[in-house]
Amino acid sequence: MQAAWQAGVIVQLDHRYRLSPKVKLRRERFGALLYEWERGHLYFLSPPLVAALSELIQGKTPGEVLETSSGESALNGSSKVVKALEKLERIGVIDEL
Amino acid sequence: MNYELLRQGLEAPICLTWEITYGCNLHCTHCLSSSGKRADNELSLEESKHLLDEFAEMQVFYINIGGGEPFIRPDFFNIAEYSVQKGIGFHVSTNGTLLSEKSVRRIAALPGLRVQVSLDGVDEATNDAIRGRGSYRKAMQALALLQRHSIDLSINCVLTRFSFLQLDALYELARTYGARLRLSRLRPSGRGKERWDLLHPTREQNVHLYYWLREHPEVVTGDSFFFLSALGPQLDGLGMCGAGRVTCCITPTGDVYACPFLLSPQFWAGNVREQPFSVIWRDSPVFQQLRQYEVEACQSCLLFHSCHGGCIAASFYVTGALGNPDPECVAITSLNERTA
Ligand code: SF4
Ligand code: SF4
Numbered sequence: 001m002q003a004a005w006q007a008g009v010i011v012q013l014d015h016r017y018r019l020s021p022k023v024k025l026r027r028e029r030f031g032a033l034l035y036e037w038e039r040g041h042l043y044f045l046s047p048p049l050v051a052a053l054s055e056l057i058q059g060k061t062p063g064e065v066l067e068t069s070s071g072e073s074a075l076n077g078s079s080k081v082v083k084a085l086e087k088l089e090r091i092g093v094i095d096e097l
Numbered sequence: 098m099n100y101e102l103l104r105q106g107l108e109a110p111i112c113l114t115w116e117i118t119y120g121c122n123l124h125c126t127h128c129l130s131s132s133g134k135r136a137d138n139e140l141s142l143e144e145s146k147h148l149l150d151e152f153a154e155m156q157v158f159y160i161n162i163g164g165g166e167p168f169i170r171p172d173f174f175n176i177a178e179y180s181v182q183k184g185i186g187f188h189v190s191t192n193g194t195l196l197s198e199k200s201v202r203r204i205a206a207l208p209g210l211r212v213q214v215s216l217d218g219v220d221e222a223t224n225d226a227i228r229g230r231g232s233y234r235k236a237m238q239a240l241a242l243l244q245r246h247s248i249d250l251s252i253n254c255v256l257t258r259f260s261f262l263q264l265d266a267l268y269e270l271a272r273t274y275g276a277r278l279r280l281s282r283l284r285p286s287g288r289g290k291e292r293w294d295l296l297h298p299t300r301e302q303n304v305h306l307y308y309w310l311r312e313h314p315e316v317v318t319g320d321s322f323f324f325l326s327a328l329g330p331q332l333d334g335l336g337m338c339g340a341g342r343v344t345c346c347i348t349p350t351g352d353v354y355a356c357p358f359l360l361s362p363q364f365w366a367g368n369v370r371e372q373p374f375s376v377i378w379r380d381s382p383v384f385q386q387l388r389q390y391e392v393e394a395c396q397s398c399l400l401f402h403s404c405h406g407g408c409i410a411a412s413f414y415v416t417g418a419l420g421n422p423d424p425e426c427v428a429i430t431s432l433n434e435r436t437a
Contacts, residue, residue, distance in 0.1 A: 024156065024158055026109065027108065028107055029108070037159065037186050037209075040317070042111065044099060
């Protein structure tokens with residue numbers, strides 16, 4: 001099983017994820033808002049993260065999302081995307097399928 | 098950063114308050130909507146469903162259902178069921194007096210429906226002085242019934258200088274019923290205007306409350322007390338007034354206002370019978386102005402980033418104009434304390 005290599009990261013690069021049923025996602029001018037209704041928490045997502053999350057929800061693995069992530073240097077960009085996805089998993093926004 | 102993003106308004110409300118009826122069997126002294134009798138022209142079930150379709154399309158996350166007493170509407174469950182079916186969180190605020198075994202069973206069958214029972218004191222004397230005789234006993238019966246059916250439950254207390262003295266007891270009472278404690282700020286709106294001077298907490302109480310809330314993060318406030326964040330680290334929540342920016346209010350007759358505590362003509366944004374709600378939300382001049390609005394008198398305040406001028410409703414109804422700081426602003430002494 002291939003895991004992301006950044007310290008503390010638990011996202012599995014070859015696994016598939018879905019948006020948690022406890023969460024609603026809404027596009028906004030600045031990216032998107034995520035609302036987690038069980039605890040009533042609100043999260044702000046930047047456009048790159050919205051793009052990564054959308055791909056993930058559509059069935060790509062984090063590894064595949066990383067391959068297509070652009071806009072920053074590969075290493076830096078990948079690291080940020082993985083960290084952000086890891087955070088989303090930790091706070092219960094995405095679940096492993 | 099979030100402040101600037103939110104101040105300019107969102108594509109849709111995060112949540113909104115929908116008062117589905119003016120009808121109420123109680124006559125609370127601080128009622129924000131001055132409720133009593135049902136109005137003849139309250140939105141019908143069909144109109145209500147149409148509104149819910151719009152909320153769903155706009156992806157409003159949840160709605161706070163108030164009134165009046167929502168359970169007075171015979172079609173309450175039709176509205177609730179339709180909302181749940183549309184995936185919109187449905188949080189009902191009730192005085193609890195009309196709940197029965199049968200109605201609580203129906204509530205239990207609706208996922209996403211949360212109930213908040215209003216209580217303005219831990220004992221009959223404190224509560225009934227505000228909510229009327231017999232209301233405490235009935236609210237207690239409702240809480241027991243709701244707990245028995247494992248309903249997602251809160252006890253909501255509008256904090257006054259009298260109920261403040263019972264903060265810890267309220268907290269314990271909520272725990273007894275497996276409920277969250279929710280504290281709401283008293284605002285000088287509706288009948289609350291006349292009672293503001295008598296009831297609003299003292300400055301010392303507000304300062305105490307800030308530290309108490311920090312020690313009790315599980316107590317929910319609906320961001321009511323964000324103005325207290327001028328005292329130190331920000332309390333949980335957005336930390337700003339959301340009127341017309343992230344929230345709004347719809348009255349039983351379809352009028353849209355900036356917030357449930359801003360029900361004056363200056364803050365009227367439109368009526369859902371005349372225009373789609375989405376258009377009102379996006380284009381109404383009142384909302385556009387609020388999205389540009391900054392509290393003028395607070396611009397030089399060193400703590401502006403903490404409280405952003407506080408509650409527009411409290412300021413408007415106490416001082417009679419926009420542009421003034423929150424009347425319960427805790428800044429000046431706080432600044433002195435910090436620099437002492
Ligand atoms: S002066 Fe205005 S910004 Fe400063 S703490 Fe008071 S209300 Fe908030
Ligand atoms: S006016 Fe006051 S009550 Fe209304 S949204 Fe703003 S802070 Fe909240």
